[in-house]
Amino acid sequence: MKKVDLVVIGGGPAGMAAAVKAKEKGVQDVLILERENNLGGILNQCIHNGFGLHYFGEELTGPEYAARFIDKVHRMNIPYLLETMVLNIDSDKTVTAVNSAEGVFTIKAKSIILAMGCRERTRGALNIPGTRPSGIYTAGTAQKYVNICGYMPGKSVVILGSGDIGLIMARRLALEGAQVKMVCELLPYSSGLTRNIVQCLDDYSIPLRLNHTVIAVHGKERLEGVTVAEVDQDRKPIPETAEFVPCDTLLLSVGLIPENELSRDAGIELDPVTSGPVVDNRMETLVEGIFACGNVAHVHDLVDNVSNESELAGESAAEYILGTNVPDREEAITVKAGNGIRYTVPRIIRKQSLSRNSVKIFFRVADVNRNVKLAARCGNNILLERKKVKVTPGEMETLELKAEDLQEIKAGEELVIEVKTNGEGQ
Amino acid sequence: MRRVGVALKQKLYAFVLCGFFILREGDVVLYDVVVAGAGVTGAFIARELSKYRLSVLVIDKESDVAMGTSKANSAIVHAGYDAVPGTLKAVLNIRGNKMMKRISEELDVSFKMTGSLVVCFSKDDIFELEELKIRGLKNGIDDLEVIGAERLREMEPNISPNAVAALYAPSAGIICPYELTLHAMENAVENGAELKLECELTGISYDGDAFRLETTKGIVECRYLVNAAGLYSDTVAEMAGDRSFRINPRKGEYVLLDKVYGSLVNSVIFQLPTDKGKGVLVAPTVDGNLLAGPNAEDIHDKSDTSTTSRGLLEVINVARLSVPSLDTRGIITSFAGLRAAGSTGDFIIGPSPVNKKLIHAAGIESPGLTAAPAIGEMVADLLKKSGLKLEEKSDFCPFIEKYIPSRKMSESQWNEAVKKDPAHGRIVCRCEKITEADIVSSIRRTIGARNVDAVKRRTRAGMGRCQGGFCSPRVIEILSKELGIPLEEVTKAGGKSVFLLKKTK
The missing domain is CATH 3.50.50.60 (FAD/NAD(P)-binding domain)
Structure with missing residues (x-):
């Protein structure tokens, strides 16, 4: 060996x-x-x-x-x-x-x-019903076909999910002469970077349909179209809004x-x-x-x-x-995703490794919010607070905590990361 | 095994040289038997007939074998307590179940005798389990047991807390249905049968001596015709003027879960059957995934294998009655299959009332997969009764040439294989660990894959959690190279199902 x-x-x-x-x-x-x-x-x-x-x-x-x-x-x-x-x-x-x-x-x-x-998440993971024709690709696979293999996977395209790869592929396929009919996003906001929405959709007049999803796939051999519908607040499709959109390609950019x-x-x-x-x-x-x-x-x-x-x-x-x-693994602080936070990386801080100047906590918020404070606290002791005009789950946030502040926290205690809204809502 | 094919060709060649007849393109060939349909039923009929000195041709309209009901079903080898005693379903289920172990060894098919459990959720229903057990006894199964909640939970720790008892059938199992079909058909071909795909039967006439079959690939003649056309077997019967039965398609939808969830259950978990079938089951697959389904919906369109949100939801909800911890986040794909339910309620196997040289093997719904080897035997026997001479071949070989995929080799075997062919060291499908050698072999085998889905069914490349996201570009490339066709002509499943349209600017 x-x-x-x-x-x-x-x-x-x-x-x-x-x-x-x-x-x-x-x-x-x-x-x-x-x-x-x-x-x-x-x-x-x-x-x-x-x-x-x-x-x-x-x-x-x-x-x-x-x-x-x-x-x-x-x-x-x-x-x-x-x-x-x-x-x-x-x-x-x-x-x-x-x-x-x-x-x-x-x-x-x-x-x-x-x-x-x-x-990439696939159609199966979304459980989109319908037939199983060719012409349904994850956005990354389509990107590989176009940019690495040098082939076009289709000519009229609907994109489900406004993740960054989907947005990038909307522009890429449009530049190659495909007709990109729309980008559907189940949520009321895009999970992609703002700059990508501007540069990849707006600049090419590709509509972004928020609160919309694909509810059925049609076509026996090659994809012939998809049914798109608006969703309600519980993300359930509203049947009256169902609309057939002819296309030969469905790209999935859904996580x-x-x-x-x-x-x-x-x-x-x-x-x-x-x-x-x-x-x-x-x-x-x-x-x-x-x-x-x-x-x-x-x-x-x-x-x-x-x-x-x-x-x-x-x-x-x-x-x-x-x-x-x-570092001694017993000497650890737990990092907790508090109010309005989906997750944090890291989840543990080893106290004996704090010789470095600071610790960066990466995290994502759970919802879109405006005029908030991002905070790190231990009990009632606020270690750091930062104002943000807008936060969205699509953009990763960071808080950089000083080693000396963290040294104050005892092993076994929790460091909580949270979003504080000021009551003004969205 | 290939010897047989070669020997036959040599004989044919000798004939040509002797000038008895000269075979030219366009000439009509007279076969002893044509089997219409290359599903699991047709495959086992062909395999059975390939034991005898007969010329046999199997035709199918699709681009691969097992493209109808045989492709999308519950993949269960049933014990045989469900069917009404005395019916063909009962008799052939029991016989098929007993044959399956040997068949799976001869044909190198993944088969696990996991046992099955019919779970009941109310003390008031336990009598129904007892009734099933009695029915099973009448059918000849003597190892059925009604077990209590405690034993049930020992066997299946993830079973619903509401389950009070179950009927345990140790002889039930799980199998790979397309592997079973493919290998049976390959074995038939290696023993001399012929297979013509993308060959749709469009008309039948009979001149008192032979059938004249019009197909999309020309005229074929045969002395005996076997109708194993699955969902379309009533259409085939009608072509011969026989309107004695109908096939009513009944859709069943399924969800397939990631291998991480494959050990959620150890055996096949049924609920008490209804008049539409055995209901939604939860079962491990031979490859380690978890399968849940099917629901049952009578439909009209025999090509409608689309899934519906309502159907999938029903499957998940009902499956959760048995196994509440079934996690929808584990679903990697969903699909629908159509049962070829016959209008008589039983399998329709026998000579046509209009012509005894036309043998139907129709209405093969559940337990058709289990019964298929027994149906093969029965149809051969029926042909004999209708006058066909069955003269055994001395050189019939029941075994298929074994192919061991790279991932299933021992470390030393795998290293040897890589030394001989470096393609064994190149993983193409990372989720299922399928090598380039596995994929090339699937294209070059007796009934070779001609499209991406066919490669997937033979190798599992694209069957895993990424559903072909990473490997399909490579699989398309390999198919293009092996078949000598441009990338733009490689399809997902034949016809117009291409992936790539044209080169980029």
């Missing part, structure tokens, strides 16, 4: 940033395992721009953003295996994988970083699910809200020495945040391997 200090599962933005940082911090023996035939992950098919404004301070396309990290991986001589699929991880950090060069092989690692990314089948098999506890592993402020899962970062931990809106978070995971793994900072 091969022995490697750090195995990074996934060579997308998360895996690369983590591997690079771990090596920078002194781990010599790092190996990246990637299932595709290129490093870069999903960025390779995201040929639009808008990446890197925060991390690099300039606007890049997906492949450009990926290339910067691929260069770093090469410059630092970090080995990686492509077209290599991890089949299993054990909680004792044995990794079993397969590829066409080596067959099935196992690696004993001192530490593992999970960076497998996420997958992403972290790919944690390997994590689950390794006995790593998952958070039911994020579907990612429960992690502490060092991105360590509840299995010692196994870290998680990027979309496998929780779905991000911006790759820039993925890079930062993954560097933290890489640094923490380095500290774990080198034994420079292995």
Whole structure:
């Protein structure tokens, strides 16, 4: 059995940033395992721009953003295996994988970083009734057909879900000459970034129908149309509003699910809200020495945040391997998603790891709200408050807490993150 | 196994050389038997007939085998207590159940004898379980047991707290219905039968000696005709002037859950049957998923396999009466199948009243999957009674060539396989861990996959939680290469069901 200090599962933005940082911090023996035939992950098919404004301070396309990290991986001589699929991880950090060069092989690692990314929710998960013709794709799969394979999946398109990939694909297909008839969103607001709604829909006169969903699929062989209906406050379709929309393509952009089948098999506890592993402020899962970062931990809106978070995971793994900072697991503060908050990452803060200047708490709000305060408190003690003109579940929020403030909190106590509305409503 | 096919071809070639007849394209071939329908019934009839020195042709209008009722059903091998004693359903169910273990070994089909439970929720209904048990006894099943709540909960910890008793049938099981159909048909073909797909029967005439069949692929003649056309078997009968029965399609909708939920139940969980069928069941599948369904709705359109929100909701709600913790977030897909319910209430198997050389195997609704091997035997026997000579072949091989998918190999086997063919080391479907070698093999096998859904049924690529999101571009590429067709011509399920329209600008 091969022995490697750090195995990074996934060579997308998360895996690369983590591997690079771990090596920078002194781990010599790092190996990246990637299932595709290129490093870069999903960025390779995201040929639009808008990446890197925060991390690099300039606007890049997906492949450009990926290339910067691929260069770093090469410059630092970090080995990686492509077209290599991890089949299993054990909680004792044995990794079993397969590829066409080596067959099935196992690696004993001192530490593992999970960076497998996420997958798209499908029609089945939504249970949209009707026939089962061709022409129904998740937005990411359609993006792969267009941007990687170079083929058009259809010519008249309805998009269900206003997630970012759906919005990006609305523009991409319109640019390729397809007729994008509408984007339907079940909720009263879009889950995509505001800038994408403006640049991808408004600029191309593609209507965004809020409070609308697809209630049936028609067509025997190829898709012939969908029935679209408005929904009421309980998100139930209103039958009188049903309308047949002819189209040969239905794209689904209805959410992403972290790919944690390997994590689950390794006995790593998952958070039911994020579907990612429960992690502490060092991105360590509840299995010692196994870290998680990027979309496998929780779905991000911006790759820039993925890079930062993954560097933290890489640094923490380095500290774990080198034994420079292995905090006592008993000395922990619990982070709780309080009023108006769907989830937080991290869920645990290890007190003995607070040598760093601050801890960033990432979270999503549960509802759209205006003129609110985002707050972090322990009991009645408010550690931090920040005013926001508008919050929406589509955009991830952060609160950065000072280490010295957190030191005040006793182990076993709760840090609550919450939204405070001032009663003015929406 | 392939020897047989080769031997036959050699004989044919010898004939041609001797000048007895010269086969040209467009010539009408006279078969001993044509089987109309390549579902599980047709497949087992063909397999049975391939044991004898006969020329047999199976035709089907679809692009693959098992495209009707055989594709979308509950995938259950029934014990046989449901059917009314003395009916064909009862007799053939019991016989088929007894044959299934051997068949599954010969044909390398996934089959698990999980047992089944008919659960009842009221003490007042326990007598119905007893009645079912008595019915089962009359049908010849002597291992049925009515069990109490405590034993039930031991066997099925996730069963509803409202369940008070159950009828336990140890001989029931689960099977993969398209694997069963495909492998039975492949075995028949490897033993000399022929299969013509996308060949729709459009007319039948009889000249006193042979049937003349008009199909979308030309004229075919045969001395005996077997009608195993499933939902359309009444249409086929009518073509021959026989209006003795009707097929009434009855839709059943299902939901399939992720493998994470596959162990929610250990056996097939039924509720007490109603007049429309055995009701909504919850069962594990042989591949480790969880299946719930079907509801029952009489419809008119025999091609309407659409799901409805009402139907799916009904399935989920009724399934939850048995297993309340069934989580809809685990649903990865839903589908509907049509039962080919015959107008007599029983299987309609026998010679047509208008021509004894036309044998019907119609009205094959539940327990048709279980009964299929027994129906095969019965139809061969009926053909014999109608005058067909059944002369056994010495070289019939009941076994199918076993294909072990990469993921099911031991580590050393898998490594050997990768050394021989690196495609065994390339995972295409990450959810189900299906390799490129598995997919290529599914295209190259005796009855090869010709589209993405056919690959899916043979390999499970695209069957998992991402439902083909990641692997379908690769599967399309492999199909295009293997079949020598452009990417734009690769379909989901034949016809116009293409994925890609044209190249980007």
